[in-house]
Amino acid sequence: MKHLSLQAPAKVNYLLDVIRRRTDGYHDLRMIMQRVNLCDEISIILQDKPDLNVTCGRQGVPDGPGNIAWKAARTMLDLAETGKGAAISITKKIPVAAGLGGGSSDAASVLMGMNELLGLHLSDEQLMQIGVKLGADVPFFIFKNTALAEGIGEQLRTMPTMPPAWVVLINPGVHVSTAWVYRSLQLTNEKKLAKLPKFFDDVNSVCGIFSNDLEEVTIPAFPVIGEIKNKMLELGASGAMMSGSGPTVFGLFSDKDKAEKAQQALSDNSGWFSAVVETL
Ligand code: ATP
Structure with missing residues (x-):
């Protein structure tokens, strides 16, 4: 077998x-x-x-x-x-x-x-x-x-090599429908795309590219997503953002200790999924 x-x-x-x-x-x-x-x-x-x-x-x-x-x-x-x-x-x-x-x-x-x-x-x-x-x-x-x-x-x-980072994941468990997010998005005809760097020298430079258009829809409807982002930054993340159509928010850290402390501080709310993981 x-x-x-x-x-x-x-x-x-x-x-x-x-x-x-x-x-x-x-x-x-x-x-x-x-x-x-x-x-x-x-x-x-x-x-x-x-x-x-x-x-x-x-x-x-x-x-x-x-x-x-x-x-x-x-x-x-x-x-x-x-x-x-x-x-x-x-x-x-x-x-x-x-x-x-x-x-x-x-x-x-x-x-x-x-x-x-x-x-x-x-x-x-x-x-x-x-x-x-x-x-x-x-x-x-x-x-x-x-x-x-x-x-x-x-x-x-393939993207230019990025430095490895610790990633704190927080999922507040609100139900966000991907179809609803895309349907609700106001699209302009002339979307200007930011230029991407040719190389990344540290975790901060990786966070320099962070942007997720879908947050325009999800954060007003689910303020908790914005609150987690802000808290993640206060707790020392180099950058924080919603992943995909949400609701998981992630923060990027160069320091494992800081990442673990941030997870602890953010997972006080019962019922939220949280984890500290590494980039692959
Ligand atoms: P993405 O980031 O690609 O939008 P997601 O993480 O938001 O994906 P998934 O966890 O992949 O979403 O699941 C979306 C839906 O697909 C769920 O509602 C679930 O019912 C269905 N589904 C079917 N097969 C699976 C599977 N193997 N794992 C998870 N969900 C699955």
């Missing part, structure tokens, strides 16, 4: 510019995406019977065909045409619907894992093409490097 254990990391957005609405319902974006070592744990067992089972056991995340990891596995099993099936279990460590890309990362890991288990030998480029059909952020998790992502997120380029 062939078996694989995988770690599917979360991401934060250092930059999220919404450029325009497209006729297909997506938006053209410019994002800088960074992986962090907060990981879902995934186990895949390849089996001779054709059944495909995905179990997660986390509220708000479907088991079976509704799970993006199931769709990823189904695609790979169909491509392989071996008649085999798989039993996949996902232990969620990444908060769900949080702007941290957990579902997309699970799907990317399953594509890469099934590629190996089934001996398909697809290239990363091919896996990314399959991945974008499952979700716009899936290719980034196959690409792995810190990326400048354009288009709907699928056109990826």
Whole structure:
């Protein structure tokens, strides 16, 4: 019986510019995406019977065909045409619907894992093409490097090397619908994109690029997001911002001690998810 254990990391957005609405319902974006070592744990067992089972056991995340990891596995099993099936279990460590890309990362890991288990030998480029059909952020998790992502997120380029940093994640647990955020965004015709630096010499210079257009919608509706950002800066973060469409706020620190103290101060509120993680 062939078996694989995988770690599917979360991401934060250092930059999220919404450029325009497209006729297909997506938006053209410019994002800088960074992986962090907060990981879902995934186990895949390849089996001779054709059944495909995905179990997660986390509220708000479907088991079976509704799970993006199931769709990823189904695609790979169909491509392989071996008649085999798989039993996949996902232990969620990444908060769900949080702007941290957990579902997309699970799907990317399953594509890469099934590629190996089934001996398909697809290239990363091919896996990314399959991945974008499952979700716009899936290719980034196959690409792995810190990326400048354009288009709907699928056109990826490696960013200049960035110094490693400690990342404090705080999720206040308010429900923010991604579809509602994009729908509510007022887009101007002539969006001016800030010029990006060619190199980054310290954590402060990384924070110099922080910008997320979606905060215009989420902060007025959920002031707690702005409050966490301010508190994070007061507690010594070099920069703080909402990730994706939220509601998770992250702060970047060059100093581990400061990061841990900030997490402690911010996690006094019961029910909030918090973690100190590192950039990957
Ligand atoms: P992004 O940052 O890419 O916008 P997100 O972190 O906001 O993503 P996810 O945690 O990926 O959001 O989940 C969004 C929705 O997808 C959830 O409401 C959940 O029901 C569904 N979903 C399906 N499969 C998964 C999975 N494996 N993990 C998490 N959510 C999943």
